[in-house]
Amino acid sequence: MASLPALMLVLCLLVSCSSKAGVENPKASCTEDLAGHRVGCLAGSLSDLQFDEYASNAEKMIFNTEPDLLAALDSRKVDFIVFDSIAVVGIDKSIHNIEISFSVPGIGGDIGTAFRKDDVALCRQYNDFLAQIKADGTYSAMLDRWFSDAVHTSEMPDIEQYTDGEVLKVGELLCLPFCFIKNGDWVGMEVEMMKRFAAYLHRPIEIKAFEFSSLMAALKTGVVDVWCSFITINEERSKEVLFSDPYFYCPVAVFRRGEDLQKESVPFFEKISDSFHNNLIVESRWKMLVDGIWETLVIALFSLLLGTVLGGCICALRRSKAKFLSGFAQVYVEILRGIPMLVFLMVMFYVVLAPTGMSGRWVAIISFAINFSAYTCEIFRTGIDAVDKGQKEAGLAMGFTPSKTFLFFIMPQAVRNILPVFKNEAVSLIKGTSIVGYVAIQDLTKMGDIIRSRTFDAFFPLIVISIIYFIIAWLFGKALDLLSKKLA
Amino acid sequence: MITVKHLSKTYDNLGAPVTVLRDVNCEINKGEVISIIGPSGTGKSTFLRCLNMLETPTSGEIIIDGVNILDKKADISKVRRKMGMVFQNFNLFNHLSIMDNVTVGPRKLLGMSREEAEEQGMELLKMVGLSSKANSMPSDLSGGQKQRVAIARCLSMKPEIILFDEPTSALDPTMVGEVLSVIRQLAQQGMTMAIVTHEMQFARDVSSRILFMNEGIIYEDDTPDVIFNKPKLPATTAFINKIRGINVTVSGRDCDMFSIEDSIERFCMKYAVGNEVSERTKTVVREMIMNVLPMDGEVEVHVDYSEKKERIYVTFHSHNRTEPMLGDTVVSEKFEKYVKDYCDTVHDDSDGENRYLRLKLKREM
Numbered sequence: 001m002a003s004l005p006a007l008m009l010v011l012c013l014l015v016s017c018s019s020k021a022g023v024e025n026p027k028a029s030c031t032e033d034l035a036g037h038r039v040g041c042l043a044g045s046l047s048d049l050q051f052d053e054y055a056s057n058a059e060k061m062i063f064n065t066e067p068d069l070l071a072a073l074d075s076r077k078v079d080f081i082v083f084d085s086i087a088v089v090g091i092d093k094s095i096h097n098i099e100i101s102f103s104v105p106g107i108g109g110d111i112g113t114a115f116r117k118d119d120v121a122l123c124r125q126y127n128d129f130l131a132q133i134k135a136d137g138t139y140s141a142m143l144d145r146w147f148s149d150a151v152h153t154s155e156m157p158d159i160e161q162y163t164d165g166e167v168l169k170v171g172e173l174l175c176l177p178f179c180f181i182k183n184g185d186w187v188g189m190e191v192e193m194m195k196r197f198a199a200y201l202h203r204p205i206e207i208k209a210f211e212f213s214s215l216m217a218a219l220k221t222g223v224v225d226v227w228c229s230f231i232t233i234n235e236e237r238s239k240e241v242l243f244s245d246p247y248f249y250c251p252v253a254v255f256r257r258g259e260d261l262q263k264e265s266v267p268f269f270e271k272i273s274d275s276f277h278n279n280l281i282v283e284s285r286w287k288m289l290v291d292g293i294w295e296t297l298v299i300a301l302f303s304l305l306l307g308t309v310l311g312g313c314i315c316a317l318r319r320s321k322a323k324f325l326s327g328f329a330q331v332y333v334e335i336l337r338g339i340p341m342l343v344f345l346m347v348m349f350y351v352v353l354a355p356t357g358m359s360g361r362w363v364a365i366i367s368f369a370i371n372f373s374a375y376t377c378e379i380f381r382t383g384i385d386a387v388d389k390g391q392k393e394a395g396l397a398m399g400f401t402p403s404k405t406f407l408f409f410i411m412p413q414a415v416r417n418i419l420p421v422f423k424n425e426a427v428s429l430i431k432g433t434s435i436v437g438y439v440a441i442q443d444l445t446k447m448g449d450i451i452r453s454r455t456f457d458a459f460f461p462l463i464v465i466s467i468i469y470f471i472i473a474w475l476f477g478k479a480l481d482l483l484s485k486k487l488a
Numbered sequence: 489m490i491t492v493k494h495l496s497k498t499y500d501n502l503g504a505p506v507t508v509l510r511d512v513n514c515e516i517n518k519g520e521v522i523s524i525i526g527p528s529g530t531g532k533s534t535f536l537r538c539l540n541m542l543e544t545p546t547s548g549e550i551i552i553d554g555v556n557i558l559d560k561k562a563d564i565s566k567v568r569r570k571m572g573m574v575f576q577n578f579n580l581f582n583h584l585s586i587m588d589n590v591t592v593g594p595r596k597l598l599g600m601s602r603e604e605a606e607e608q609g610m611e612l613l614k615m616v617g618l619s620s621k622a623n624s625m626p627s628d629l630s631g632g633q634k635q636r637v638a639i640a641r642c643l644s645m646k647p648e649i650i651l652f653d654e655p656t657s658a659l660d661p662t663m664v665g666e667v668l669s670v671i672r673q674l675a676q677q678g679m680t681m682a683i684v685t686h687e688m689q690f691a692r693d694v695s696s697r698i699l700f701m702n703e704g705i706i707y708e709d710d711t712p713d714v715i716f717n718k719p720k721l722p723a724t725t726a727f728i729n730k731i732r733g734i735n736v737t738v739s740g741r742d743c744d745m746f747s748i749e750d751s752i753e754r755f756c757m758k759y760a761v762g763n764e765v766s767e768r769t770k771t772v773v774r775e776m777i778m779n780v781l782p783m784d785g786e787v788e789v790h791v792d793y794s795e796k797k798e799r800i801y802v803t804f805h806s807h808n809r810t811e812p813m814l815g816d817t818v819v820s821e822k823f824e825k826y827v828k829d830y831c832d833t834v835h836d837d838s839d840g841e842n843r844y845l846r847l848k849l850k851r852e853m
Contacts, residue, residue, distance in 0.1 A: 394575065398593045401565045409583075
């Protein structure tokens, strides 16, 4: 346990270093001024797609989420960020001191909602819906509600909800002010629009949050029916999906770090307690972390159990005398060890298991179990091979059948060889589940991201979840140690 | 009890078939103690391991109590319960205590209760002198102790025959005795046993019959007296002569003296020849090779021990030589100076083509 304070110390140092000041911030007033600077943009956004048109001489850096982009600007990894001008609504200037440099002339785009190519009927219904809310003033009320600095205090209006009928599955990107979580509920401009659309259709709604880069796949494979994440309509995307009528035009702007404010220096612990309050206490955000821990534990433990059992079976095949079976097991292990876990998870979610309509949680459990089984198979095999051949002969010679010999004499000794390595792999598995956010599961890491996307505090949530992961892994390691002591 | 007919075993070594056993025939009757001896790599262990099917024979028949165990339908696990096996490397179950090692079989296979099995286990451990180690783990025991537990473990299954696969080969010389005396005790109690061993003295004392195996067949099958004293076949004679002494061929002074001295030392230890004589034998051989003999051709060195006369003999055998080995005056002088004091008698003989120089070493002072 002595390592815990040490970890805290390192993390605290990281935090205090990250807010160093005193270096002149570069300025720019037109696109030419960007030349030679590092410019950050959001993956898949207009600023990314049309980068060469306005900043061909700048060094491009692409980030996946808005908090990452802001954190990069704060920590001086980039000099400028280019961003949909509307997306900075609601950013707390005391956390991220950014200011607009200039709007990029001629860069901007129509924003639309995407449907599957063959889902013309739904798209037509959406267009009718859009025309209706624009006509009756609902739409402009939505703009007033969400696209202003009062976004944090805005409340979702009451929208009729339906429980019967086919669920309208909506894929969103967590990003202020379009889609975020407040008091545990989905809120924001696009959330309201989609809820209104579902009400218009008299259908229940289910909202899932994805990375921008996986939304296209989620739509095309039917994981969601509607992709609504402030998407710019362009030619390339129109080939893949069906866009609705545009509902907004968004210009793009370049932002820079603001001059360092003469902040009164806040004592370190007060700063920590402020962060603690903002990130965990306000809106009971700690409850999200608890949910995240639960999700992480469920996925980790189930895939651990399932993967261990499956690994045992694969190991049995691998040791089989039938060439066909052992060959199959060998290929299975080789292939799975060669595929990165994230890629494998995405393939399972968007391709292999997509037609089954299985929930993300179960897809994750199955994928991790399959991946884990490839490693446990090899661990089991080496553990069993390490037991002296004489033990088997002694068992057989006494008159035990081969299976009983394995059960009574080989396995107990193999388990002792296996446990230390197994512990390593199991802890890796627990930590490895942090990628399930890519398939719209709200695990611990994803919950940290959600909190970050609300508070724009880049560090505190990350530090909190890393400590939580550490504690989970540590406790788990101890539990396995106890088990191995009991067996020894 | 066990009848072996036309037993053969061939295995595939990287595409080349290697025959380990060829047409082995033999019979083992109740109450017999059979020792299987012979040079290394002639299939002794393989033959023994075929008897309980730890190795699968290629062809032939093994009939135990009227059942051919090579038959696919035979319940080999059931047959094995009546045949104990003691391994060279003991193979105690490392994760079980000594008591568990000697009770696991009766409890799981013979349906004995824990109390019964432990009572019997304690009896057996007492018999092999290790009742005080009942709660120890195998790793706490010496090699000799482990092997005695392994024997007790065999006996716990109340076998009708015990197969010993080189039971003392992995042991320190100091521990060989304790294991052999347990086996001797079993022989006296009338246990049927088949023993693969390199302990010739032991084989001679304890066996009712000796099988001499050579190149995958039972070459000679007779009583210990015949095999050790008047073997009928030439390969047996050569083997018996060999085990009684050391034969090395030396072609010059740059030979591996360390290895020769080491084998002399081990040879002397085996026959319990005193330390002084052992040192003297080494000196004689070393000085003869390094200083005395001219070493102008190959010389065979033979060291043997006569138990009756309690003497060590060292013979130097030079091929295609007519003149005496100590004929030269310089050589003769060197011999007087370095070696003569250690010897009682010196014979320099010839059979026409070869010369023999036979030295009879002095007894312990």
